[in-house]
Structure formats: C-alpha cells, structure tokens
Amino acid sequence: MKxxxxxxxxxxxxxxxxxDNARMVxxxxxxLEPDFVVHTGDVTILDPDEDRDRAAAKEILAGIxxxxxxxxxxxxxxxxxDEPFGDRPVTSARVAAYRAHFGDDRLxxxxxxxxxxxxxxxxxxxxxxxxxxxxxxMDELPARLGSRxxxxxxxxxxxxxTPEQQNTHLSIGPASLPRLEELLGRLNVRAxxxxxxxHYRLTWRDDVPVVSAPSTAFVHRGAIGDEVVGxxxxxxxxxxxxxxxxxxxxYFRAPxxxxxxxxxxxxxxxxxxxxxxxxxxx
Numbered sequence: 678m679k680x681x682x683x684x685x686x687x688x689x690x691x692x693x694x695x696x697d698n699a700r701m702v703x704x705x706x707x708x709l710e711p712d713f714v715v716h717t718g719d720v721t722i723l724d725p726d727e728d729r730d731r732a733a734a735k736e737i738l739a740g741i742x743x744x745x746x747x748x749x750x751x752x753x754x755x756x757x758x759d760e761p762f763g764d765r766p767v768t769s770a771r772v773a774a775y776r777a778h779f780g781d782d783r784l785x786x787x788x789x790x791x792x793x794x795x796x797x798x799x800x801x802x803x804x805x806x807x808x809x810x811x812x813x814x815m816d817e818l819p820a821r822l823g824s825r826x827x828x829x830x831x832x833x834x835x836x837x838x839t840p841e842q843q844n845t846h847l848s849i850g851p852a853s854l855p856r857l858e859e860l861l862g863r864l865n866v867r868a869x870x871x872x873x874x875x876h877y878r879l880t881w882r883d884d885v886p887v888v889s890a891p892s893t894a895f896v897h898r899g900a901i902g903d904e905v906v907g908x909x910x911x912x913x914x915x916x917x918x919x920x921x922x923x924x925x926x927x928y929f930r931a932p933x934x935x936x937x938x939x940x941x942x943x944x945x946x947x948x949x950x951x952x953x954x955x956x957x958x959x
Contacts, residue, residue, distance in 0.1 A: 678789050680828060680925075681711040681743075682916040684872030685750065685892035688737060689722040689945035690729035694936045695894040696737060702893045702915060703740040705932035709917065711743050713788045715795055717872040717890060718750025718832030720779070723949040724763065725755045725771045730949075731778040746784040748795045749775050750832040750873060754782070757803040758845030763953045767799045772807050783811060785818065791920055792822050794864070795830040798871075801857070802850025812856075819863040826867045828918060828925050834871040834889060835861075836882070838907045847873075847905065868918060868925035877916070877929045878909030888927045890916045895940050913937050 683706065686699045706714060716738065721730035731753075738747065754775050755767035765771075776782060782797040796815065800808040829835075835857065837848040844850070849857060869887045875897045878889040889906075891914045898911050914931030940946055 678712045678791070678920040679709070680788065680793060680918040680920065681706050681709060681714045682717055682830065682870045682888070682890050682918065683714065683893060684717040684832075684890040685719040685875055685894055686716070686734065687719055687722045687752070687892065687894035687946070688730060688734040689949065690727070690733040691945045691948060693945040694938060694943060695722065695945060696733065698893050698913065698935050699734075699737050700740070701932055701934060703737060705930070706915065707740070707742045709930070711917070713786060713793055714741050714743050714745035715784075715793060715830050715870070716745070716747040717795070717830050717870060718748050718798070719752045719872065719892075720747060720750065721753055722945055723752050724953050725753055725765050725775070727949070727952070728774065731775070735778050744786070746786065746793075746795060747779040748784070748830060748832055749779075749782050749797055749799060751799055754797070754799050756799050756845060757801065757850060763955050765953070767803050767805065769805055769807060772797070772800075772805070783814060785821070789920070790825065792825045792827045793830070794818065794827050798831040798833040798849055801853035802845055815860055819860070822864060824865050826923055826925070827864050828868045828870065828920075829861065829864070829866045830870045832871060833873045835869060836887070838905060842905060867923065868927065870916065870918070870927075874906045874909070876906060876909035876911045877914065878907050879927060880907070886925065886927050888916055891929070893935070895938050895943050895946070898939055
C-alpha cells in the first residue's frame with residue numbers, strides 16, 4: 678500500500694507555472710496509483726482572501742483519481758501569532774471560506790490497516806473556537822484508533838529545527854506543542870509528514886520518519902538558511918510513503934519536466950503580493 682503527499686502547490690487563478698506544475702504532478706500521482714493522497718496545505722498562491730485561487734486549485738486537484746483530502750496552510754486560511762504573513766491572521770471567516778471549497782480542514786481516514794490523520798496547523802495557538810473544536814476532536818482519536826498504525830500530517834512541522842525556533846511562523850505554536858506531543862504519544866504514529874518549508878528533508882524521531890515535503894510550485898534557494906529549516910533537497914516533487922510490515926517508508930518522487938523557479942521569479946506570486954499590499958524589497 679502507498680500514500681502520496683503533495684504540498685505547497687500555490688495555485689493561482691491567473692495560471693502560470695505553478696498551475697502547470699500542479700497539473701503535471703496530478704498526472705504523475707495518478708500513474709503511481711496510490712491508495713490515498715494528502716495535500717498538506719498552501720494550496721493557493723498566497724492570499725487566503727482570494728476566492729478565485731481556491732476555485733482554480735479545487736478544479737486542478739479534482740483530477741486526482743485516488744481517494745484524497747486537502748489540509749490548509751497559512752496561505753489558505755492565514756496564520757496565528759504576531760505579524761502573520763501579509764497581515765493575514767487566521768480567522769473563523771477564512772477557515773469557513775476554505776471549508777466551503779475543500780471540505781473539512783482535518784481528517785481521519787482508514788487506509789487498509791492504517792489510519793491517515795491530518796490537522797489544521799494554523800489553528801494551534803490561534804485562540805479561535807475552531808481550535809477548541811479541533812482539540813476536542815483530536816482527544817477522541819486514541820480511543821477511536823487504538824493500536825492502528827498512523828501517518829500524521831500537518832502543514833507546518835510539529836517540531837522546528839531547534840527549540841529556540843519553535844514559533845507559529847515555522848512550526849506548531851510553542852504553547853500547543855506539549856499538549857500535542859502528549860496526544861501523539863497515545864497514538865501509534867509511524868510517520869510524520871509536513872510541508873511549508875519547500876524542501877525535502879528526512880529525519881528520524883524515536884525511529885519514526887519525520888518528513889518535510891517539497892513544494893510543487895517554487896523553491897527558496899538562499900532565501901531561508903539551513904540554520905532555520907535544516908539541510909534538505911531543494912527540488913520540486915512529492916513524497917510517496919510505502920506502508921508495509923508496520924513501517925511507513927518515505928521516498929522523494931518527481932516527474933520530469935517540472936519548472937523550478939524561485940519565489941519571486943513567479944509572475945503570479947508577484948501579482949498576488951501586489952494585490953495584498955506587500956511591498957517587495959528593492
């Protein structure tokens with residue numbers, strides 16, 4: 678059995694390379710014939726208030742033939758904490774707009790003997806009613822899943838590279854982390870998968886793989902240092918998890934032909950920044 682993780686597609690209603698790459702990756706995923714597909718967020722280009730981007734992304738992702746689910750990222754619903762990107766904090770209205778297109782912002786799915794669990798990382802430390810609802814839902818998971826092996830997905834990583842960097846811009850919020858770790862300790866998690874950092878990185882925590890998935894849209898070469906995100910493969914692609922004998926083995930996969938621009942080389946990203954009122958450095 679296998680699960681595919683796709684992340685950070687950053688699709689714009691204006692089209693362009695990110696949309697073209699996403700279509701190519703959808704075809705590639707279908708050729709791999711996975712049992713389940715999880716999108717771990719930043720579905721849309723940048724602005725969580727641009728409904729046309731959500732509609733464009735939904736249309737492209739509808740091409741995935743396997744059962745699938747989409748989790749939100751900070752560019753889909755805003756983010757918690759001080760100084761959110763583009764002055765777009767996570768709000769109930771933004772979460773509702775996301776749900777109107779993609780359905781629930783969390784998931785639990787049975788895939789054979791396994792369970793796929795995903796949560797909305799942008800709700801942690803948000804103080805929203807939706808955060809309390811998500812915690813209540815998560816608290817029921819240990820009894821619901823028992824000893825079933827779990828692959829656990831978020832947009833932002835559970836753990837930052839160092840404890841000093843554990844913040845809502847890079848990872849699960851520091852106030853929520855202890856409670857989340859306690860809950861995860863009551864699940865039989867056999868792999869962790871996240872996105873957000875736009876590179877492929879595989880580390881291990883108590884013999885369990887911890888995967889940072891690449892984007893399919895653009896790379897951040899030199900923009901974010903290894904001292905913040907860790908060493909990784911700065912290349913576009915997806916992650917395939919092969920599930921066998923109680924283990925989830927992750928593999929980087931990529932189709933030929935993906936266009937790999939850096940962030941500010943994407944015209945649609947620059948247009949979105951301009952529409953959001955974000956001033957670019959000279």
